[in-house]
Amino acid sequence: MAINYPNGKKFVPSKEQPAKQQTAKKNKKDFSFSNRGKTLEDELNETNDYYLQLGLAVIHKKPVPLQIVKVEYPSRSAAVIREAYFQSPSTTDYNGVWNGKYIDFEAKETESKTSFPLKNIHDHQIHHMSQVVKQNGVAFMIIRFSSWQRYFIMPYGELEVFWNRMLTGGRKSVTLQEIEETSFELTPGAFPRINYLPLLNKL
Amino acid sequence: MAINYPNGKKFVPSKEQPAKQQTAKKNKKDFSFSNRGKTLEDELNETNDYYLQLGLAVIHKKPVPLQIVKVEYPSRSAAVIREAYFQSPSTTDYNGVWNGKYIDFEAKETESKTSFPLKNIHDHQIHHMSQVVKQNGVAFMIIRFSSWQRYFIMPYGELEVFWNRMLTGGRKSVTLQEIEETSFELTPGAFPRINYLPLLNKL
Structure with a gap:
């Protein structure tokens, strides 16, 4: 008997479902009640929304920069972008x-259990954060070790040390132990999930 | 005799060239040596770049927010966005x-010679600026009267008054005279064109 989806689309059993399998794997690891396979970006957006609603801070994620090449204007409807390319951001995301106080940060997660790879960060993002600090802004990085559900706030000053170590031929990542020693650990909560504002007083 | 462009394309004299005529019209009005029909956005990007290079401030224009619907991944090349739509921004542009100090502003130009139409601003941008001011950020609007090549910095507090006047049934624009009375006029220079930082001390 053929099985169809409710929308009439034919059900085709697939042997390989990498996307679904990955989700299942993630859920398996997830012992926390409030985290349901959310990305760090999701968690931060919710946290920033919470701050905004309560009037605690005004912090937004910047839109992804795109180079727009072709736009169509179908009659009576909104403009449709038909060709565009992702550009690498010249600043941090948040x-x-x-x-x-001016707040500026980048947020990155890693599946690694032992270290945070620095290739996740762009050279110009480091440069941007150094400029922010020179203007007396607060710049840092939020790191999530997804396997452990552990969160850290690394001040820019510390990040810069590890970055320069890499540039001078040293290791291309920061070990979890180094992060424990140099960064502030953030205990995830129910709501907001990543309450990072109180930790900024320590920076 | 047929006249061709150097690239071999045929020259077709056109009676109506609205885009070109507009440019010509703009140039006619342009008595300043440094302005060559640049948009306010161009002028601000150059100014912000100047500030960045000299280490005076770190101020960027935010990318336009887009809702991405369809992305293609042609082999061996970058991802191509094939369907996306412009979203209305939830914050200001800069x-x-x-x-x-946290700096936050919106920049708008008008061709009108007598008033600035408030329809250029979105409700949520006003809301955003009010939130910024509550967090002790500096929020304002840069207005360019393109016909006069006159620039003004209107503090958010003044903008709010005109906005509320509109919401309570008053006029939907701010007259040039009202702007002269409530805002700080900025004399455009050669480089940077719109040196707005010194005026912020007055806000």
Whole structure:
């Protein structure tokens, strides 16, 4: 008997379902009640939304920069972009204001259990954060070790040390132990999930 | 005799060339040596670049937010976005840090010679600026009267008054005279064209 989806589309059993399998694998690891396979970006957006609603801070994720090549204007409807390319961002992903302070950070997660690979960060993002610090802004990185559900706030000053170590021929990653020693660990909560503002007082 | 362009394309004299005529019209009005029909956005990007290079401030324009619907991955080349739509921004266009202060502004130009139409601004941009001010950030609007090549910095507090006047049934624009009375006029220079940082001390 043929099985169809409710929308009439034919059900085709597939032997390989990498996307689904990955989700299942992730859920297996997830012992926390509030985390349901959310990305770090999801968690941060929810946290920033919470801050915004409560008037605690105004911090937004920047849109992804795109180079738009072709736009069509179908009659009576909105413009449709038909050709565009992702551009590499010249700044970090998140910025905003908290208590008169300028806040600027990048957020990265890793599946590694032992270290954070620095290839996740772009050269110009480091440069941007150094410029922010020179203007007395607060710049840092939020790192999630997804396997452990552990979160760290690494001040830019520390990140810069590891970055320069790499540039001068040293290791291309920061070990979890080094992060434990140089960064502030953030205990994830129910809501907001990643309450990073209180930790910024320590920076 | 048929006249061809150097690239061999046929020259077709056109009676209506609205785009070109507009440019010509703009140039006619342009008595300043440094402005060559640049948009306000161009001028601000150059100014912000200047500030960045000299280490005076770190202020960037945010990318336009897009809703990406369809992405193709042609083999061996970069991902191509094949369907995307413009989204209305939830914040202002520009933000950054200057001397430890959070800076946030929207920039708008008008062809009108007598008033600035408030329909150029979105409701949520006003809301965003009010939130910024509550967090002790510096929020304002840069207005260019393109016909006069006159530039003004209107603090958010003044903008809010005109906005609320509109919401309560008043006029939907701000007259040039009102702007002269409530905003700080910025004299355009050669380089940077719109040196707005010194005026922020007055806000």
